[in-house]
Amino acid sequence: MKRIGVDVGGTFTDLMYWDEDGTIAVHKIPSTPQDPSVATVAGVGELAERVGVSVEALDQFLHGTTVATNIVLEHNGSDVGLITTEGFRDILHIARKKRPLNYSSYQDLPWQKWQLVRRRNRRVVRERINAAGEILTPLDEDGVREQVRVLKANGVRAIAVCFLHAYRNPVHEQAVKRIVEEEYPGVFISLSSEVAPQYREYERFSTTALNAFVGPKVSGYVTNLVDTARESGVRGDVRLMTSAGGLITSRRAVEHPVSLLTSGVVAGLLGGCAIGKASGYESVITLDVGGTSADIGVAADGKLRMKHLLDTRIGDYHAMVPMAEVDTIGAGGGSIAFIDEGGMFRVGPRSAGAVPGPACYARGGTEPTSTDAMVAMGWLREDSFLSGAMRVETDLAIKAIEEHVAAKLGTSVQHAAIGIFQILAHAMTEAISLHSVRKGYDPRDFSLVAEGGAGPLYAWHIAQQLNVPRVIVPAHPGIASAMGLLSTDIRVEVPATVWTSSADPDTDRIAAEIDRLSAQVVEQVTADGLSPDDVVIERSLDCRYIGQGYELRVPAPDGPVDADWVARAAESFHQVHERTYLQRFDDKPVHFVNVRVAAVGKVGHVPLAEVEAGGPDPSGALKATTQTLFWDEGNQPAEFTTNVYDRDRLKAGNVIDGPAIVEQFDSTTIIGPGQRATVDRVGHIIIETSDNSQGGQR
Known part of the structure; x- marks a missing residue:
């Protein structure tokens, strides 16, 4: 059995290959936002070539994607038509009468400003079924045909059908589907009795409309991905991650694309559960920090929590589909630091993304990001990024911080860089607190799993702030979501x-x-x-x-x-x-x-092999000693002598005292001053946190 998992992020596309003979390989390439399938298929081919197998030999192709989520957040879905029961035309407009700002008379209600279905495309027909599923008024089929023709003339690309109490008896919605297929062949059809067959009127309408809103583009993306993969030689079907933490076929994803909302972020939580279990820690908090966002998940006893169906929102809309308890904030390696109009120092949620990227990438970006801050502090060295495959420019990072932050604040680049890191770390700390402490969980009972390319850069500090006893840095933190795909049923x-x-x-x-x-x-x-x-x-x-x-x-x-x-x-x-x-x-x-x-x-999950054992001395993996910038007890910039280690040369049992840097292809790990890290039997770095955060050699 040869399997490959691919997770598409805003900046990088992450891949992991697993063979039942124990072979594990990872790969990471820049994402292609204009068409994510380009990087996906290219990455599969490159990784297959690296491990010496043909693409045709792959048995399973597993995929996590943010395409559906991005469509909703960016409000760029398809024109949708709605056919509903007479008298219920404006359910999507009225919603629950809740207002984001209770006391503001002048506010835009998001579901009204960015409508899923414009009012002229919300059409009503005569029909009525009661709560017991009994037909009170037969469906006016001639009226349905007339309304479908109106929607066709209006050029809608998808039609949502939501009748009152259709969850008890779908016969009228099914009849409308047959009529739509006759009158408007090829249009995307979304029935509430198939998408959300349960009570709660507005949420059912919203979910069905969302399914139609993202349907044409997501189904086009999935279909194109499958076709491109097959042209490249992939034999098996592409299976996609759902928001509930399971895999579905491409056919089902095309039919119910709303189930792919939060697809990618759930994979990271599942990967974190597998990582924690392999190290002997069931209860985990996952911190998956990528280029544009940070995903936070809490899994007590290694089990996913499901959100309440009235809390399952995507952006400004309700989506009444099962969603694992994972939330996202705009904080990542590409988060841009700036001084706002009021003179406040802010970081994110706007991101430099993959293009142009942070200033240090030398790809045209000029605004400072959190990545630039860590380059300026010496945490990310010029020739260490992606194992030297991508060089970063320290001078460009310092210039961006000086011009856009330090000069405006009247402070040094060192102070500004530390501020960028601390502001973003504080946002992540608050988000974790919101989803743990405020929901009845004590962070001291959990381990923090650092994931994503930037997670291991922040986890050491966040664990100290929350009194989490340990940080687990997996062998491939930047590929944790791809690993989650390979650990999913x-x-x-x-x-x-x-x-x-x-x-x-x-x-x-x-x-x-x-x-x-x-x-x-x-x-x-x-x-x-x-x-x-x-x-x-x-x-x-x-x-x-x-x-x-x-x-x-x-x-x-x-x-x-x-x-x-x-x-x-x-x-x-x-x-x-x-x-x-x-x-x-x-x-x-x-x-x-x-x-x-x-x-x-049930599918076979990826087993983690034990790594070569060694003694406590990590000197065999030492590659350099450098000066890095942290801060003292007064929060003033302070330089520390810091050892730099090669992750690939670390052995089980090695002990590293902080401050230290551990470099590898897909991420960089920071072990803070006063902390101690141990490499466990499966190669995970276990960082034990300490109240003495500044005990390193200076």
Whole structure:
């Protein structure tokens, strides 16, 4: 079995190859934002050549992409038409009546300013189905044909169909789909009963419209990627990462592109879970810092947390699809430092990206970035970037910092460079605190996994700020998301609204929906080429107490749905509610809102081989000694004598005292003053944090 994982970032495209004989190889090339598939396919060919195999020999091609997310954030999706129930034309405009700024009379509501569907393309037809799924008003098929013709004349490229209570009975939406295929062949069609078959009116409309908004471009990208890959010799299908942390086929990605939102960032969390487990630490916080953003994830006991479906937003829009608890902030290696109009010193979220990139890249960039700051501090040496394949220019970094920051603040370049680093590190620290401490987790119970090209440059300092006891720097931190792809199972999940309670449970309804959904997901994964024997069925429930407005996802019991099953399901919810909110109410009935069934196709995860053992002395990997800039207890610039080590020559058992720099192809690791790092048996660097942050030799 030969597998390759490819994660496309804003600046670099990361690749990892794995063979069942134990061969692991990594590669990293600049992304091609105008067409991400160009760098993807080129990187696959280059990595295959490096390991001495033909592209045709690859059995699996796994892919994480930010294409769908970028379309939403940049508001450049396709023109969408909406066909809905008469009287519900403006659901997408009204939304939940929430305002980003409660007390401002003059504010743009994002979902109104950047509409997913313009009002002239929101068309209504006569039909009505009630909450029980009963047809009250038959579908006016002639009216549907008339509205489809209007949308065709308006030039829409996608049509979303959202009828009231279609999640209970999809017959009218399915009839509209047939009519659209007759009247407007080739247009992208998005049905709410297929995309989000569950209650919550506005969120279902928004998700279906989002699916249509990104559909034509994402399906075009995926189709082009598959075709290009096959032309280059790839035999197997391209499987893509979903926001829920599973892989789906390219066919399913084309049909439901909304499931690819946050595709790439989830892979980093999955990779972090595998990395932590290999080093003996189950509970991890992942810090994946790339060129444009930092992704933060928290996995207690190595298990992904799923966001509440009312919190699953992309940019300004609700997307009611399962999403793992990972969040992104605009903080990365390319984040630009500047002085705003009010004289405030800021860093990000604007990024230099891959083109032109940081000033030190000598590709035309003139604004200072966090990468330039670390070059100026001596952390990134001129001939060490990408193992010397890409040279950085210290003079250009210093010039950019001096001109755009230091001169305007009336301070030194050294002060400005340290400020750039600390401002960005503080933003990451606050984001991690938001997703750990403020959600009931103690960072002292976790390990911080440093990922991405820039994660190991920041993790040493952030761990100190949060009192995280250790930092784990994997063997290939810049390729952690690609590794996550190779550590992910195939997963298809579908929901259904059951709307019953533990006080008077409709067990027949719950059982019927579980059976229906189980048959549906098994059919889908077997159609994707998996044997039923290789599929594991997972069941879960969305529950709340009667009177609550929000649900929590809890595991559903196994076995027949009877009174005992209901009691065990209610107890499962009580426990999850208590862990989440420190309260449980055993005397309150539990409301079972949705049931979910997932088919999980288990695949072989990448095993991490042990590295050669050595003693504590790391001198065999020492490559240079240099002067670097940190800061003293008064936060003043201070130079430290710093050893520089070659990551490829480190051995298990080596101990490194900070300050130190460890260089490798895909990243650079900083071990701060007063810290100590040990190389473990699988080659991960374990940095033990210390309150004495400035104990190095000066």
